[in-house]
Amino acid sequence: MSALEQVLSHVDDHLEESIERLFDLVRIESISTDPAYKAECQKAAEWLERELVALKFDASVRSTPGHPMVVAHTPDQAEGPHVLFYGHYDVQPVDPLELWEKPPFEPSITEMSDGSKQLVGRGTSDDKGQLLTFLEACRAWRSVTGKLPLNTSIIFEGEEETGSPSLDAFLAENKDELKADLALVCDTTMWDRETPAITVQLRGMMKENLVIKAADRDLHSGAYGSAARNPLHVISSIIADLRDAQGRVQIPGFYDGVEELPAAIKKQWDSLGFDGATYLRDVGLSISAGEEGYSVLEQITSRPTCEVNGVWGGYNGLGSKTVIPAEANAKLTFRLVGKQEPDKIREAFRKFVNSRLPDDCTVEYESVGGEFGPLTVDTNMPETQKVIKALSDEWNKEAALMGSGGSIPITTEFRRVLGMETLLVGFALEDDRIHSPNEKYDLKSFHKGIRSWVRIIAALAA
Amino acid sequence: MSALEQVLSHVDDHLEESIERLFDLVRIESISTDPAYKAECQKAAEWLERELVALKFDASVRSTPGHPMVVAHTPDQAEGPHVLFYGHYDVQPVDPLELWEKPPFEPSITEMSDGSKQLVGRGTSDDKGQLLTFLEACRAWRSVTGKLPLNTSIIFEGEEETGSPSLDAFLAENKDELKADLALVCDTTMWDRETPAITVQLRGMMKENLVIKAADRDLHSGAYGSAARNPLHVISSIIADLRDAQGRVQIPGFYDGVEELPAAIKKQWDSLGFDGATYLRDVGLSISAGEEGYSVLEQITSRPTCEVNGVWGGYNGLGSKTVIPAEANAKLTFRLVGKQEPDKIREAFRKFVNSRLPDDCTVEYESVGGEFGPLTVDTNMPETQKVIKALSDEWNKEAALMGSGGSIPITTEFRRVLGMETLLVGFALEDDRIHSPNEKYDLKSFHKGIRSWVRIIAALAA
Known part of the structure; x- marks a missing residue:
């Protein structure tokens, strides 16, 4: 059995513990927009620092004018590629509270009628569950091989949901420490439940x-x-x-x-079979309210x-x-x-x-702050191809290059301040109800998300 | 000295005692909207019943599904006109309490820089002070002549500030008892400090x-x-x-x-010198947002x-x-x-x-409920002319026939249920701060209000 296969196997065998760690983190009420939860944000940062130290990272909580950052580096840096992984530990407010079926900060597993299992609670998807897919992949590599094959730095932010007011200055002040060859961000969705994706356009x-x-x-x-x-x-x-x-x-x-969508991207999107009517019907809507002359997919991503x-x-x-x-x-x-x-x-x-x-x-x-320009990722980078292959191997399906209607300001800042490209890989699903009551993360997203990062780490290290 | 002059003189000589009675009534915390003050509402009703009995009315407190009514009749009914007087003993809540200069239910007299004296406290104007102007006029007639020259019935309500939920049914159930030739309501304002008024339009x-x-x-x-x-x-x-x-x-x-305002009313309004620009400027506005082609006065009353x-x-x-x-x-x-x-x-x-x-x-x-139609008073009734003359005699100024932007549902009900017209005569001023902290009633309103009713009673009895 190859090292990669052993690490993947370790992920499978220790999934229960990974879920427990996610639930621990979800229980911390790190709502960044409300000053009443300031101590909870600090607590989440310290929780991450402890976990990173346990994984043998050089990790520290760094204060900012707002909520702190957590920064970590593999101590055993070797020759070869070096990535910077980004995630955020803060979450959205939970109002309207009365619409939650269970308390938002008491995570649980719900089994659905289709047999799927959902991890339910504020932040399970956005972004605590997602960032933990990467940490748990690092953990599996460490456990099995004693080291992480890829030079890795990490930055976890606590102000993403409030527009990242402290981020620019922090990046600029710690430019030399944070600069890597490539940034990896896990705060995006798959194309659908079966199709992994790299997000190549962000608004x-x-x-x-x-x-x-x-x-x-x-x-x-x-x-x-x-x-x-x-x-x-x-x-x-x-x-x-x-x-x-x-x-x-x-x-x-x-x-x-x-600008109008490039013909090549438009063609790929058309091939993905996105059904705008179904997308809207799933949330109780019957017609698009967007610009006439554009598909629903264009309305929610490229317009x-x-x-x-x-x-x-x-x-x-x-x-x-x-x-x-x-x-x-x-x-x-x-x-x-x-x-x-x-x-x-x-x-x-x-x-x-x-x-x-x-x-x-x-x-x-x-001006609430946190404004930033749109982003288009360079899909011709060799790293992009490596990540596509790793994802396709894990999911047995070609990864999609998708546009996202959402906005992840950090990507613009990584390019502007650190001169670094970003690959956005995430395992959330459109129906995860992020920012809404009853937020959830599919257990399959969590499990195969960890496995995907195990493969991506191997691919990028090679 | 005529009987009328003797009664007016009696009012002047016993003003101190009238004020004391008003203060007794104001001290009762009869806030109708808050169930915590239910007993206080009952107490106010019983206070009025005692005063009415002392004035030789047949008076009784009548229960309703909400706060009680007080109903009274002159026992010595004679041939001739018969009026029904309406007022309400309930008051608005007092919040925000911190904005009151003195406790709202500890009434006092404040002397202003212009020499005027103000009776200050919740309900001094709306409507305890106003309803007492009528009762004190009755008292003066009884004291001087031993009787009231006008057949008089009275209804005092305890739910006016909560939308009068029990009123319609009470009027319908006691229709025969309450029916009179004319209703008198004292819950409106003067045109200004010098000009008495009958309100002839309510929205x-x-x-x-x-x-x-x-x-x-x-x-x-x-x-x-x-x-x-x-x-x-x-x-x-x-x-x-x-x-x-x-x-x-x-x-x-x-x-x-x-309908467009009748020419005669419009002409009278134009003569009153209402300054729409000043009215708006006093609240920080510079231009009217209402219908073009209508004066501010029309916009806030007849449109x-x-x-x-x-x-x-x-x-x-x-x-x-x-x-x-x-x-x-x-x-x-x-x-x-x-x-x-x-x-x-x-x-x-x-x-x-x-x-x-x-x-x-x-x-x-x-539908929140509490809707009711507009009211236009018949200004051609002989009673209207009698009241205009009585008011003009007292104030040495022609009484205005004014429109009110506000709404007093009881007038609609008197017409609908009892088939009776209403004359609205009040002595409150626009700056009385009804419904607000530091509510007050000008001592001149109270004093000359009592004298006005003395004259109106004589005029309507003739």
Whole structure:
């Protein structure tokens, strides 16, 4: 039996323990966006540091102005390739809590009617389960061969879900330490349950919060109704104007730098048999609301978006209240593609809003931070081919080169700050309910994800 | 000295005692909306019953499914006109308590820099002070002449601030007992500090809550953005469509039954010197958002409104969340005028929303209840002219016939259930801070309010 086969076999034999470790990590309530969970984020970082030290990494928790980073290196660096693996230990908030079937931080295994087993809990998929696939692969190599065949550095972040505010500076300050030949990121999905994938296109992101204010106090609608400007009407009109009936964003200049999909990629995508109608039907929708003239797959991956993620203002309790509120709030995010630039989109958006603001209103903008440009991966690198083969071997199916509608800012930063390309390999599934109640990670994703990394480590070391 | 002059003189001479009685009543914490104050509501009803018995009324506390009514009649009914006086002894909650300069239920007199004296405390104006102006007028008549010259019935309610849930049934069950020639309601304001007023127009009300649902769960904007219907965009578009740029409501049929202001009323209003610009500037606004072609005064009193009082959906915490929420909510209220009917407006609104609903969305409506039609008082009744003269005599200024943007449902019910017209006469001022901290009632309102009722009683008895 080859070393590789022995390591894979070790993964199979110790899967129960791997699951237990994942559950330990999921139990830590590391919600990065809410300051009340600051200590939990610290705890998750320290948990990872302990595990890395146990795997004989030189590991340390590094403070930042926000939540800490965990950085680790194989001490026994040899000649040959050197990778930097990235994951994040922070998770999304859990509201609405009442929709969770079990408490979000009490992970469990649920067996589905199709026989599959799901690891359920906040972070099981995004990104605690995913990052552990790599750690458990390292563990198996160490256990069986006493060493890791690939020079490996690791960075775990605790602010991915809040837009990575501390990341750029940290990378820049630790450039020499973190620079490697290639970055590996495990925060993406497979093409489908059977088909592994490398994500070769990622959308960029721009986030903007705004508050529109009118009167200097809440007003009684009987005394001021219709004469007094109602900021809820104002913000609704602005949001309504953002897209036309064909789903096209109406902000002037928004589509500057947006390119049509290259014919080769479009052809591969067409061959994957993505069924947009089924994709939407699975979440209870019957028709696409996106740009006319583009497939659902293009809408969610290669086209830019403008989405309102939250609106609030006025009374939201029981019954009714005859109030004209003093202000109305909205949170928006934009997904960017091609050569769209976050700063230009922000400027165009603000101009769009300002031009629609009645004279008796003011608007305040809050830049939430964490904006970054879109990314296109070089699919011609030899490493790409090695990873494709490793994945295809494990899953018995050719790995897909897919676009992702999501955004992983670190990839842009790795290129910009560290001059390094990134391969994005992940085992999450589209139905993992990341960011939603009842988040889960397929046990098969976890198990074969670990096995995939065992193979990728071997392939990249060769 | 005529009997009327003697009674007016008696009012002046016993003002201190009238104030003491008001303070006794204000000290009772009769907050109707909070079950914790149920016993206090009962106590206020019993206090009023005792006072009425002392004034030789046949008075009784009558139980309802909620807080009790107090009903009273002059025992010495004679030939001639018969009025039913209405007031309410319940008060609004006192939160935010920290904004009160003195405890809300420890009434006191504050002397202002302009020399005016203010009776301060919860309910001093709304409606304990106002209802006592009538009772103290009755007291003065009894003290001086041994009788009340006008056949008088009284109903005091304890649920006005919670939407009068028990009122309709009580009126219907006691129709024969309560029917009179005319109802008098003291729960409105003067035109200004110098100008007494009869409120001759009140707006009706229709309330509607709605929730628009799209996908069957919250979605990640990276995975579904733009392709998946975002209910926040849908609800925003619907709200945006409700009014055009000229402030006109776009619901088909909305203006059916809305009449232009009669020329005589419009002329009188124009003469009152209402300054719409100042009215708006006082709350931080610079321009009217209401229907073009109508003055601010018309917009807030004689024109119908469609106001969104609350909108919420998606994420509203710190930072951002890349979510496409499963649902979006809104609360709306409509103020109705002329011959607008709440049921028809509700139907037209729902049709308007339904026609704008994408095929992949559903909408659920919640009728909050408490809707009622608008009221226009017959200003040609001889009683109206008598009350105008009595008020003008007392204040040495012609009484205004004013419209109120607010809504007093009891007037609609008096007409519908008891077939009786209502005259609304009150002495509150716009700056009385009813429903807010530091509620007050001008001592002049209280004193001259009592004197006004002395004159009205004489005028209506004649």
